[in-house]
Amino acid sequence: MAYSEGMNQYFITGVSSGIGLALVKELLAQGGELTIHGCSRRDPGINDPRFHFYPIDLSNTNELEQKAHDFFTVEPWDFKRLVLVNNAGILGEVAFIGEQQAKHYISTFTVNALAPVIFSEVFIKLFQYTDPERIIFNISSGAANKDMEGWAAYCASKAALDRFTSVCAQEQTHKETPIEVYSISPGVIDTAMQAEIRSASKDKFPALDRFLTLHQDGELLPADDAARKLILLLNKPDLRKQPLLSLRNI
Numbered sequence: 001m002a003y004s005e006g007m008n009q010y011f012i013t014g015v016s017s018g019i020g021l022a023l024v025k026e027l028l029a030q031g032g033e034l035t036i037h038g039c040s041r042r043d044p045g046i047n048d049p050r051f052h053f054y055p056i057d058l059s060n061t062n063e064l065e066q067k068a069h070d071f072f073t074v075e076p077w078d079f080k081r082l083v084l085v086n087n088a089g090i091l092g093e094v095a096f097i098g099e100q101q102a103k104h105y106i107s108t109f110t111v112n113a114l115a116p117v118i119f120s121e122v123f124i125k126l127f128q129y130t131d132p133e134r135i136i137f138n139i140s141s142g143a144a145n146k147d148m149e150g151w152a153a154y155c156a157s158k159a160a161l162d163r164f165t166s167v168c169a170q171e172q173t174h175k176e177t178p179i180e181v182y183s184i185s186p187g188v189i190d191t192a193m194q195a196e197i198r199s200a201s202k203d204k205f206p207a208l209d210r211f212l213t214l215h216q217d218g219e220l221l222p223a224d225d226a227a228r229k230l231i232l233l234l235n236k237p238d239l240r241k242q243p244l245l246s247l248r249n250i
């Protein structure tokens with residue numbers, strides 16, 4: 001397979017809102033030769049020839065492998081940098097264990113853990129033996145390392161994503177043409193997910209007051225800032241020293 005000095009290609013999940021949408025807009029605004037392939041259920045309505053939208057529901061467990069394959073093989077492989085950002089995520093039902101329905105665990109684990117795992121698997125299979133820079137960013141959460149009552153599925157799915165990422169990063173050290181893979185905790189970002197967090201009831205989510213206070217005190221980082229930090233992380237290899245990263249330190 002021949003590779004030319006082509007453009008940067010980005011594959012981003014969860015582009016209809018929040019961090020994913022901000023990342024698409026910021027990449028387009030920064031210019032340069034690039035193509036962005038974005039997926040989510042809702043169309044973000046971005047009218048730019050460099051952006052291509054794919055309606056994909058990442059909670060459809062049995063379709064993930066095929067959807068990932070279709071997503072990554074949409075273009076001729078002509079790139080100088082190839083980036084996969086597994087950003088799509090859901091909080092899932094906020095409730096204590098024992099008061100939830102199995103289907104909520106299934107959707108939360110599927111969107112937050114299984115989808116990025118399978119998208120990474122297919123990406124690595126397709127692009128392992130290529131020369132250009134290839135990077136995977138899995139968007140994780142501080143909740144991967146913190147017990148948040150009411151968020152069991154969210155915490156556990158993000159913890160699974162972190163562990164998958166660090167095993168993957170270690171495996172890549174054995175490869176001749178390694179792919180870089182990172183799990184990135186964005187911090188507290190002003191998105192629809194944070195609004196959803198604040199709408200939970202305190203009996204199901206005892207830490208509610210902390211999130212209300214963060215919002216009242218203006219402590220949430222705008223999604224645009226998170227997007228700019230992600231781009232900085234992509235452009236400055238020195239900032240990517242270990243597989244588990246936080247935007248708080250960028």
Ligand SMILES: NC(=O)c1ccc[n+]([C@@H]2O[C@H](COP(=O)([O-])OP(=O)(O)OC[C@H]3O[C@@H](n4cnc5c(N)ncnc54)[C@H](OP(=O)(O)O)[C@@H]3O)[C@@H](O)[C@H]2O)c1
Binds near residue numbers: 016090
């Ligand atoms: N905001 C924060 O403070 C914060 C903190 C830590 C981690 N994070 C992580 O950051 C990432 C982005 O979150 P956000 O805050 O930007 O949330 P958001 O505004 O709610 O955006 C979530 C994105 O995920 C997509 N998504 C959700 N379910 C999907 C599905 N079944 N299939 C395809 N796409 C789906 C949504 O698109 P559709 O609904 O159109 O499908 C949307 O584009 C998530 O992984 C989240 O866990 C956020």
